[in-house]
Amino acid sequence: MITRPRRTEAAAKPSGRVPVDLVATGLRxxxxxxxxxxxxxxxxxxxxxxxxxxxPNGAGKSTFLKAxxxxxxxxxxxxxxxxxDITRWRPRDLLAHGVALVPQNxxxxxxxxxxxxxxxxxxxxxxxxxxxxxxxxxxxNRFNLPRHLVDRRAGDLSGGQQKLVEIMRSMIMTPTTxxxxxxxxxxxxxxxxxxxxxxxxxxxxxxxxxLLVDQNVRSSLAISDDVYVLxxxxxxDRGTARDITERLGEITAGWLRQGVSGAVxx
Amino acid sequence: xxxxxxxxxxxxxxxxxxxxxxxxxxxxxxTVLDAVVYFFYFLMLAASWNLLAGICGxxxxxxxxxxxxxxxxxxxxxxxxxxxxxxxxxVGALAAACAGLFVGIxxxxxxxxxxxxxxxxxxxxxxxxxxxxxxxTGGSNGMSAPPIFSGDQARAxxxxxxxxxxxxxxxQWLLLSSRWGILMRAVRDREPxxxxxxxxxxxxxxxxxxxxxxxAGLAGGYFAAYTEYVTPTxxxxxxxxxxxxxxxxxxxxxxxxxxxxxxxxxxxxxFTRGYxxxxxxxxxxxxxxxTMLFLRDGAMGLITATLRxxxxxxxxxxxxxxxxxxxxxxxx
Amino acid sequence: xxxxxxxxKSLLDMQTAVQTLILGTAIGGVYALMGVGLxxxxxVMRVANFAHGALYMIGGYAAYYLTLATGAPMPVAVIGAMxxxxxxGYFVNAILLRPxxxxxxxxxxxxxxxxxxxxxxxxxxAAAVFLTPNYRKFEGMWPDTITLFGFVSMSGDRAVAxxxxxxxxxxxxxxxxxxxxxxxWRALTQNRMGADIVGVDVFRLANxxxxxSGALAAAAGAVLVxxxxxxxxxxxxxxxxxxxxxxxxxxxxxxxxLVGGFLLxxxxxxxSVYIGSGYTDIYGLVIMLVVLLFLPRGLFGISEREx
Ligand SMILES: Nc1ncnc2c1ncn2[C@@H]1O[C@H](COP(=O)(O)OP(=O)(O)OP(=O)(O)O)[C@@H](O)[C@H]1O
Ligand SMILES: [Mg+2]
Numbered sequence: 001m002i003t004r005p006r007r008t009e010a011a012a013k014p015s016g017r018v019p020v021d022l023v024a025t026g027l028r029x030x031x032x033x034x035x036x037x038x039x040x041x042x043x044x045x046x047x048x049x050x051x052x053x054x055x056p057n058g059a060g061k062s063t064f065l066k067a068x069x070x071x072x073x074x075x076x077x078x079x080x081x082x083x084x085d086i087t088r089w090r091p092r093d094l095l096a097h098g099v100a101l102v103p104q105n106x107x108x109x110x111x112x113x114x115x116x117x118x119x120x121x122x123x124x125x126x127x128x129x130x131x132x133x134x135x136x137x138x139x140x141n142r143f144n145l146p147r148h149l150v151d152r153r154a155g156d157l158s159g160g161q162q163k164l165v166e167i168m169r170s171m172i173m174t175p176t177t178x179x180x181x182x183x184x185x186x187x188x189x190x191x192x193x194x195x196x197x198x199x200x201x202x203x204x205x206x207x208x209x210x211l212l213v214d215q216n217v218r219s220s221l222a223i224s225d226d227v228y229v230l231x232x233x234x235x236x237d238r239g240t241a242r243d244i245t246e247r248l249g250e251i252t253a254g255w256l257r258q259g260v261s262g263a264v265x266x
Numbered sequence: 267x268x269x270x271x272x273x274x275x276x277x278x279x280x281x282x283x284x285x286x287x288x289x290x291x292x293x294x295x296x297t298v299l300d301a302v303v304y305f306f307y308f309l310m311l312a313a314s315w316n317l318l319a320g321i322c323g324x325x326x327x328x329x330x331x332x333x334x335x336x337x338x339x340x341x342x343x344x345x346x347x348x349x350x351x352x353x354x355x356x357v358g359a360l361a362a363a364c365a366g367l368f369v370g371i372x373x374x375x376x377x378x379x380x381x382x383x384x385x386x387x388x389x390x391x392x393x394x395x396x397x398x399x400x401x402x403t404g405g406s407n408g409m410s411a412p413p414i415f416s417g418d419q420a421r422a423x424x425x426x427x428x429x430x431x432x433x434x435x436x437x438q439w440l441l442l443s444s445r446w447g448i449l450m451r452a453v454r455d456r457e458p459x460x461x462x463x464x465x466x467x468x469x470x471x472x473x474x475x476x477x478x479x480x481x482a483g484l485a486g487g488y489f490a491a492y493t494e495y496v497t498p499t500x501x502x503x504x505x506x507x508x509x510x511x512x513x514x515x516x517x518x519x520x521x522x523x524x525x526x527x528x529x530x531x532x533x534x535x536x537f538t539r540g541y542x543x544x545x546x547x548x549x550x551x552x553x554x555x556x557t558m559l560f561l562r563d564g565a566m567g568l569i570t571a572t573l574r575x576x577x578x579x580x581x582x583x584x585x586x587x588x589x590x591x592x593x594x595x596x597x598x
Numbered sequence: 599x600x601x602x603x604x605x606x607k608s609l610l611d612m613q614t615a616v617q618t619l620i621l622g623t624a625i626g627g628v629y630a631l632m633g634v635g636l637x638x639x640x641x642v643m644r645v646a647n648f649a650h651g652a653l654y655m656i657g658g659y660a661a662y663y664l665t666l667a668t669g670a671p672m673p674v675a676v677i678g679a680m681x682x683x684x685x686x687g688y689f690v691n692a693i694l695l696r697p698x699x700x701x702x703x704x705x706x707x708x709x710x711x712x713x714x715x716x717x718x719x720x721x722x723x724a725a726a727v728f729l730t731p732n733y734r735k736f737e738g739m740w741p742d743t744i745t746l747f748g749f750v751s752m753s754g755d756r757a758v759a760x761x762x763x764x765x766x767x768x769x770x771x772x773x774x775x776x777x778x779x780x781x782x783w784r785a786l787t788q789n790r791m792g793a794d795i796v797g798v799d800v801f802r803l804a805n806x807x808x809x810x811s812g813a814l815a816a817a818a819g820a821v822l823v824x825x826x827x828x829x830x831x832x833x834x835x836x837x838x839x840x841x842x843x844x845x846x847x848x849x850x851x852x853x854x855x856l857v858g859g860f861l862l863x864x865x866x867x868x869x870s871v872y873i874g875s876g877y878t879d880i881y882g883l884v885i886m887l888v889v890l891l892f893l894p895r896g897l898f899g900i901s902e903r904e905x
Contacts, residue, residue, distance in 0.1 A: 071794060073702060092797035100795070107792035109785050120785050124797045126778045173796065325708060372891065379646050379707055380849075383841055384890050390838050391883045398876035503834060507719045514712060544726035544830075551720035558713050559694065 019047040019207045020082025022068070022099070022177050028076035029060070029067045029233075037063045039233045040077065044226075045177065045211040048203040052220050052241070053213045055230035056255040061213040062104050064230065065179045068211075069101035070094055081177065095124060098176030102166050102183060104213075110155025114145075114165055117154050121172030132172075139168045143198065160187045167195060177209045178202065184216055192216070196223050217252075221245050231255060280435065282525045284428075297536075299420035305532045306427025307489045312512040312524035313434055314481035319510075320519035321442070322474045323454025325378075327506055328369055328385035329482050331392045334501035336362040336483025337490035338396070338403065341411035351414045355487030362483020363476045370475035374468055377457065389501060396498040408497030411490045423492050430488065434481060438521070450474060504547060511554040517566025526565045613749045618867045620746065624756045626863020627763035631818045632836060633843030633855035633862075634770060635811035641787035641850035642807040645698070645710035649690060650815055650840050651833025652721035657683045657816025658828035659729065665736040672739045672824075676762060679820035680813040687812020690717065692805050699801040718837070725830035738824030759821040766817055767856065770810070774852055783807060787850050835879055842882040846889050848896025857897060861885070 022045040029038040038060045045051040053061050066072035068079050070091045079087045081097060091101070108117050115136065122132045140150060143164060149157065154165060167183055183199065184192035200223040202208040214220035221227065227244040229237035229251060237244070237251055244251070289302070315329045340358030344351045373384040396403045403409060415422040441447055452460040453467050461467050490496045499505075508531065516527025531550055538545040557564055563571075636650045660682040661675040670678065694713055698706045740754025774780035782803050785793040793800065819832070826832070843862055847854025862882045869881035889896060 069795065071791070091794045092799055095795075095797040103791065103795065105791075107789055107795055109788040109792055111788050112781075112784065116781065120781065120792075120796045120798075123782070123785075169796070325711065372887075376890070376894070379644075379711070380845075380890070380894070382711060383646065383845055384887070386838075386841060387845075387883045387886045387890075391880055391887070394877060394879040394883070398874075398880065400876070504719060504722075507715055510712065511716065511719075544723040544731075547719055548723035548727050551716050551723060554716040555694070555713065555720065558709065558716065559697070562709075 019176050019209050021045065021047050022209060022211065023080045024068060024077065026077035027064065027067060027074065027079065029063055029072050030075045031073060037233050038067065041230065042235055043228050045209050046226065047209050048207055049225040050199065050203060050210040050212060050223055051226045051228065052224035053228045053230060054217055055236065059230040060233040061230055062181050065101060065181050065213055069099065069179055095173060100170050100173040100175035101179040102170045102181060104181040106162055108154040108162050108166060110153065112154055114150050114152055114154055117165060118169055118172055121169035135172055139171045143168050160191060163187060164191065175208060179211045181213045182215055192219065199223060217248065278522050282529065296420060299424060301532055301536050303420060303423045303427055303492055305528060306431055307485055308509065308512060308531065309431055309525060309528045310434060310481055310485035311509045312528050314478040315509050316513045316518060316524045317438060318474055318478040320513060321454065322450040322471060324471055324475065325382045326385045327382055328389045329509060330501045330506045331389035332362040332366055332479040332482035333486035335365050336486035337496040337500060338409065340487035341409050341490050341496050344412050351412045351491050355484065355491055358487040359480050359484035363480035366476040366479025367472065370472040374471045374475060393498055393501045396501065406498060408495055411494050411496060413494055414491045427488065430484065508550060511550055515554055515557045515564055517564030520566040523564055523566045614871065617750045618871045619864060620750050621752060622864035622867030623860060624752065624760040626860035627760045628818050628822060629839055629843060629862050630856050630859025631763045631766055631814050632840045633847065633859045634767065634852055635814035636840045637844045637847065637850060637852060637855040638783065638807050639811050640844060642783050643804050645707050648711065648714040648837065649717040649721065651837030652718040653683050653687060653812045653815035654819040654836045655721060655725060655830065655833035656686055657819030658823045658832055659725065660816060661820035661823055662734050662736055662828050676817055676820045679816045683816020684809040684813035688805050688809035691808035699804065722830050722833065731830055734828045736823060753825065755824040759825065762817065762821045766814060770814065779806060838879065839882055842886040845886045846896055848898040851896065851898035854896055854898030
């Protein structure tokens with residue numbers, strides 16, 4: 001079990017450790033002037049639920065997560081967390097409010113050991129050494145990471161193992177809202193299903209709100225509650241997991257039809 | 267940080283150059299003439315560095331090394347081979363271009379800071395060698411050079427400097443309006459993308475590097491012929507900083523920026539000259555710093571912003587309309 | 599055909615070589631101190647700090663004026679210089695380089711390059727304007743010439759400089775490898791986005807990196823004043839050397855610039871004995887160019903593409 005966070009300054013702030021809705025309204029992002037990657041995206045990650053975002057490559061899914069996490073330039077719209085405007089907050093302030101991101105590409109520190117990497121996950125509470133040791137221990141057990149890997153250099157791990165360590169590190173960050181970008185990309189099927197199990201358990205066990213972006217649509221739909229479909233930087237469809245599962249063939253066929261012509265019904 | 271050059275700015279630049287020359291013609295005080303010659307010397311350096319750094323995006327620290335190459339080669343060919351100085355200056359510039367080709371092939375594989383450091387190292391090697399190899403170069407005492415003109419030196423040099431600058435800007439205008447101009451900016455703004463689209467980025471950069479080295483060498487030869495002397499201090503870090511500063515203060519990546527920047531610097535130098543070079547450098551470095559912090563587009567940025575404020579309001583309103591997103595039209 | 603070792607000529611050769619290496623090691627320690635500081639900033643922020651030589655100069659002057667005004671002994675002067683250098687480094691980053699962290703710059707590395715370059719020009723010329731271009735000197739802790747093994751003679755101040763450098767280098771290594779601050783710095787060096795998402799405060803850590811780097815540069819300047827004097831342009835050749843070390847050891851690698859510092863010290867010492875003393879500055883630069891050409895990551899560097 002992961003220890004629940006004690007009361008810290010962060011917890012004392014509004015919306016600190018109570019699970020709340022994360023709402024993005026009309027979110028616009030442009031990395032370069034005049035090239036909008038997101039053009040008004042509406043997504044709600046309801047508290048203690050798993051919300052899934054799917055869409056074709058380049059739809060802007062990763063960009064959406066990055067924008068929420070303060071890593072992409074937001075040019076318009078609003079992101080709120082339990083009614084508090086968190087648009088354009090820096091990652092560390094978001095983290096203090098319980099919003100953590102696991103990006104798509106590698107974000108481990110390659111020359112550090114796995115243990116040090118996990119310790120970095122607890123950066124904001126680095127003074128509480130005892131707590132940090134305990135939660136690292138707990139996470140290693142929970143994810144069944146082979147013991148001998150803990151003191152290896154992270155850069156020497158296989159791609160899948162690195163991805164796993166990244167997810168473990170995000171657990172150390174003790175988020176109340178967890179943004180996951182393709183957490184099982186590169187994992188073996190067995191490992192992937194284990195990770196999905198862990199994710200599925202997050203809302204119930206720890207009261208974590210999960211916003212999941214995934215290409216592995218079938219498996220991720222199985223654990224999700226709400227589903228959003230993005231295409232060309234716009235909302236394309238939405239529904240409950242069951243609803244979308246039924247219409248899945250139709251939706252993915254739609255992605256193919258759009259091709260490069262780029263016309264999207266809005 | 268950069269805005270596209272407009273014809274208006276080009277006109278402005280030309281006007282400024284002519285005005286400087288006219289000023290020199292009207293006020294025949296030797297101090298002013300001297301200052302104007304220095305102006306053209308620095309203008310050629312600043313404008314060519316701007317082409318390399320501002321338009322092609324390569325922050326080179328070897329520009330003054332090419333300048334000094336041109337100066338030394340001009341002086342020594344004139345001294346040793348007895349070439350007339352005017353021809354020697356051209357030989358010096360060509361030598362600088364060759365040096366640029368060599369250094370460019372070597373350093374332009376690198377990007378950003380690594381490139382800056384590599385050019386920095388080359389410049390350092392050259393300066394140290396110029397000081398160390400005193401049997402060839404005269405060491406820190408430098409080398410004397412024969413004059414180009416007899417008689418009224420300063421005035422002739424003003425005209426020569428004006429002519430060279432006009433040629434530079436005319437060629438630059440041709441270059442920028444050809445497809446080379448687009449390619450250079452593409453390499454500056456998004457080199458990986460430009461490469462992906464099939465631009466031979468390294469070839470382009472090496473060519474621009476050699477071309478700007480040519481102009482730096484020409485400026486060096488011009489200066490050597492005017493002062494009839496060359497020293498290794500010309501290649502010092504301080505002078506590189508001044509040239510860089512002129513471009514930034516004027517507005518990097520614009521056509522008229524280097525002209526304005528050089529003008530600002532010459533005015534400061536003119537009025538602080540009596541106190542010693544440190545005062546000039548100090549004042550100018552301070553201006554450079556303030557520019558970087560508060561006016562990142564330099565004097566040209568300020569001028570453009572002011573002009574825009576006086577434009578007709580409707581025009582501004584139209585410009586502020588967001589462009590329709592290409593995919594936003596619903597499927598029919 | 600080798601001569602027997604007892605031959606006086608070969609013994610003399612040996613002694614020259616050993617003396618050269620020892621002198622190279624002594625100055626190499628101070629070079630390493632400069633290089634490590636510069637590389638710390640390089641790793642943490644991916645920028646080149648051209649004002650590093652100016653901090654070295656400021657350290658030299660600070661130590662000089664401290665001893666002049668208060669008659670403080672050299673260790674106090676060095677510590678005072680470190681405080682001054684640290685503060686200057688801190689505020690340079692916290693105030694002048696603030697836009698790099700707080701607003702979206704198109705080219706942050708270019709901005710830093712130009713601002714620090716301008717600062718370095720300003721510091722050098724300001725020293726000449728306000729403190730005059732005169733050469734200044736204070737008495738070191740150990741002005742006598744010391745003799746090692748009966749044939750290596752070197753100034754005691756050189757030994758003092760070396761020992762000070764070693765102490766500070768050990769302190770820095772401890773800071774980098776055994777403290778939270780150091781772990782944060784390493785995290786920033788290894789993966790900027792990773793550091794962002796775990797909540798590392800880039801600005802604060804960069805400020806502290808600048809302060810540390812400034813203190814180290816100032817210490818290097820202070821301990822060398824008794825040997826090489828203090829004057830406005832004293833930082834100019836030092837900044838070149840620091841860049842050489844950084845490139846040699848690899849951008850962002852602390853261990854690399856440690857090794858690089860000693861390599862440069864040896865190269866200069868050997869070069870000036872066996873090739874010619876007029877070109878001391880060139881040896882390092884030529885090594886740097888060769889390393890760049892054949893080993894663009896340096897000896898221990900992080901990938902060039904990341905930089
Ligand atoms: N840093 C960046 N600068 C400029 N453009 C970017 C940047 N990051 C992403 N883009 C562009 O934004 C668009 C959306 O990218 P994004 O990574 O969000 O897609 P995605 O939906 O996550 O796709 P995938 O399923 O392949 O991960 C792409 O066209 C990409 O080229
Ligand atoms: Mg993605």
